[in-house]
Amino acid sequence: QVQLVESGGGVVQPGGSLRLSCAASGFTFSAYAMSWYRQAPGKERELVATVSAGGRTVYADSMKGRFTISRANAKNTVYLQMNSLRSEDTAVYYCNRCCNYWGQGTQVTVSS
Numbered sequence: 001q002v003q004l005v006e007s008g009g010g011v012v013q014p015g016g017s018l019r020l021s022c023a024a025s026g027f028t029f030s031a032y033a034m035s036w037y038r039q040a041p042g043k044e045r046e047l048v049a050t051v052s053a054g055g056r057t058v059y060a061d062s063m064k065g066r067f068t069i070s071r072a073n074a075k076n077t078v079y080l081q082m083n084s085l086r087s088e089d090t091a092v093y094y095c096n097r098c099c100n101y102w103g104q105g106t107q108v109t110v111s112s
Contacts, residue, residue: 002026004095009106012085016110020080022095022103030073032098036080038091038108048093051078085110 008020020036033052039045049059049069057069068081078095090110095103 002097002101004097004101004103006093006095006103006106009093009108011109011111013112014086014110016085017081017083018085018108020082020093020106020108022078022080024076024078024095024097027097029071029076034069034071034078035096036069036078037094037096038089039094039105040088040091043091045094049080082108087111 003025005023006020008018010018012018022034031053033050035050036048037045038048047060048063049057049067051057051069051071055071059067066082066084069078071078080093082089087110090108092105092107094105
């Protein structure tokens with residue numbers, strides 16, 4: 001069965017960086033687009049970034065230039081490098097694969 005396991009969250013100061021990882025199993029990883037979403041308290045879940053099976057990337061406007069999504073097909077892993085973090089980036093970050101497959105989420109807290 002499809003499994004997605006996120007890691008790498010934590011507490012970081014404003015301006016800092018974190019790298020999230022999502023280890024995937026149970027399907028042919030290289031054949032699927034993978035995405036990161038996030039959900040802040042009291043807000044709806046929103047798309048952060050997507051990387052296609054071919055490596056093409058798409059970002060939400062507020063993340064452009066600060067976040068980088070990448071994939072390592074040999075490791076069945078998708079990454080999210082987050083730089084210049086802001087307090088408003090505080091959220092639970094989820095890995096996603098079509099269709100409606102989600103990881104358990106990893107908490108990112110940006111606070112001084």
